[in-house]
Amino acid sequence: MSSSASLSSAPAPTPRASRQALGPWPASPAAFDALNPADRGFLLACGSLRTIADGEAIAARRGEEAALGFVLEGQLERAADPAQSGRTSLGAGMVLGLQDFLQVDGRIAGHDQAIARGGAAVLLVTHRELRGRCASAPAFAARLFEVLARTLATPAxxxxxxxxxxxxxxxxxxxxxxxxxxxxxxxxxxxxxxxxxxxxxxxxxxxxxxxxxxxxxxxxxxxxxxxxxxxxxxxxxxxxxxxxxxxxxxxxxxxxxxxxxxxxxxxxxxxxxxxxxxxxxxxxxxxxxxxxxAQAVRNRRGLLAEEIRAVLARTPERPVQITTMACGPAREVFDVFAQLDDPSRLHVHLIDFDHEALEEVARRAAERGLSAQLSLHHANLIDLSLGRQQLDLPPQDLVYSIGLIDYFVDKLVVRLMSYGHRLLRPGAEMILGNFHPANENKALMDHVLDWRLIHRTEDDLDRMYLESAFGRPAIRFRFEQAGVNLFAFCRKAGEPASRGSEC
Structure with a gap:
């Protein structure tokens, strides 16, 4: 019988065994030592012990639910599936369905399958039961993830x-x-x-x-x-x-x-x-x-605060208007206000699609007596850039974004640049931050944390500014101290409202 035939004709899960029938926790491999007696009791109480004969198939499921399979005895061999990674064989102390369990959106949950070689014993516990226990018992969660880490194979x-x-x-x-x-x-x-x-x-x-x-x-x-x-x-x-x-x-x-x-x-x-x-x-x-x-994220807060102060210094004769796109916590804005003798000199428009982020900013502004100096706009910057949504803002002296365009493809960044151009008064600047390919954490972010950002060079940002309504490359670039976040400055044509220089 072929492997595919064996998998397609996998026997139905056996009924849940009682804890008494299972008896005490089997002589488990050292990889499971981090689990204490209460943890093992929980797994036995809610799990289903499958005893699998040589050649029988098992999937990381219990009935219709995705499950994690703790291999207590014997040996399993994964099906010849190029989509699977890691060990092709799983011995005692390994876990079946681990990659599925770590997929928080459940995209492939329950797809991991294997065949017993010489017989095996596997304890199946559903993702639902495990996640529920993790949520209610953080100490159990810590011990469980320690077990999962110890059971993993050496990569490649x-x-x-x-x-x-x-x-x-x-x-x-x-x-x-x-x-x-x-x-x-x-x-x-x-x-x-x-x-x-x-x-x-x-x-x-x-x-x-x-x-x-x-x-x-x-x-x-x-x-x-x-x-x-x-x-x-x-x-x-x-x-x-x-x-x-x-x-x-x-x-x-x-x-x-x-x-x-x-x-x-x-x-x-x-x-x-x-x-x-x-x-x-x-x-x-x-x-x-x-x-x-992480250092770069902290550093860019100070960099933008410096740039806002520079705009204030260049515009002493009137209040300054600035817009921050995808404002997040807007800590750089509050840093500027903390050192500003006259808060009425600065008015900030904060745009974000995350209403919780805006609520946090509003609360912080109220605590500091700055609510009148901030205008919060719950809006989608994609819709604004494409003209599907409108905001009525006065001409701006600065438009910036710290960590937004890393998520956008080039064409959308160009549209965002053009939207920023429309907001600016003549002679005012736009500043856009982007992770640079020199980032030594890119592989960790991409492959381990699934935090995938589009990293760009100076040439990339020059090209997009040229394609946008600015019609010119960046007037300057600036890195924060870690050399990871690149900031590209571009100026709208026309005479500034007050004297300044391109520094």
Missing amino acids: EARAAGDPELQELERELEELQHILHDAEVAALAHQGAVPEAEAQTVQAVFRRFVVQLHRSLGPDSRRSEAECEAIGRRVQRVVLPYLLLTETSERLYAKPRGYAGDSVSIEGIYANQAAGRGRLGPLLDACFLAEPA
Whole structure:
């Protein structure tokens, strides 16, 4: 019988066994040691134990629901499916359906299938039950994700043979797993806190891993896009469960408002206070917050505040009008007001499609007595750029966006530039920020966190300004201190309303 025939004729799931029938938790592999007796009791109570004969098929499902399959005994072999990544065989201590479980939108949930080789025992627990327990018991969630991380395969084992670059990536990944295990053990011996020496080692190893991942899968990689994606999926299977213990990376991956860089995520990066679940979560959060991409997010806040102050300095004779597109938390605006002797000199129009972000800005403005200086516009910038929606704004002295166009294709960026051009008074400037390909975190963002941004060069932004209503390239570029976020300035033709220079 062929593999495909075996899979299509997979036996129906056996009825749920009672906890008494299952007896105590089987002699489980070391990978499951992080689970305490209460955790195991929960899994036994809500799970279904499948005993599979040699040659029988099993899918990561219980009835109609997607499930995670904990392999307690025996050996499974995945079907010959090029869409699957990671190990083709799963022994005791491995998990069936892990990639499906980590897909928060459920796009492929329950598709992982395998065949028993010599018989196997698999405990199936539905995603619904596991996620419900994780939501109600954060400590259980931390232990579960630790188990998932320990059960994962080394990425691209077969492809690494004969490829020095991938061999180095494999070594760095193995070293990261080992050092995280050592840090966990050290924390258990120190009242749950990772000692400083071990924490510094973890941070150094994490940095080396990120750099090697960038070399192997970043913009300068010699590999095809398809090959990078395949290797990236394998790396994700190893690293993501660890990063899901953190507060920052978990939110970037989960995207509860539909996109990674929402106002809460950006506020968390601004705050730069590491947090997370379990003993490793806060430490790994600190690792991510120290990466160049996170530094760039913090740095760009100060850069835009400087540019707003420069416009105020060039326009002493009248109030200044500025617009921020996709304003998010708008911390740079509040930074400027905090140092402004006369708040009436500045009026800011804040546009965002995220009403929760605007509500947070409105609350902060009210607390600081600045509500009269801010106009909040709940609007979609795509609709505004395409003329499907209108805002009645006075001529603007500055229009800017910190982190928007990284999400837009070139044609839409050109339309956005033209919309900004219409808002500006003659001689005023538009500033657009974009991640640059020099970003060493691009591979981590793309392949592990699924935070995919369009990285662009100076030439890219020049070309788009030329295609827009500006009809000219950028007048200058500016990087924040980490060299990751590039800002392109362009000026509307005509005489400025007051004297200035292009600096």
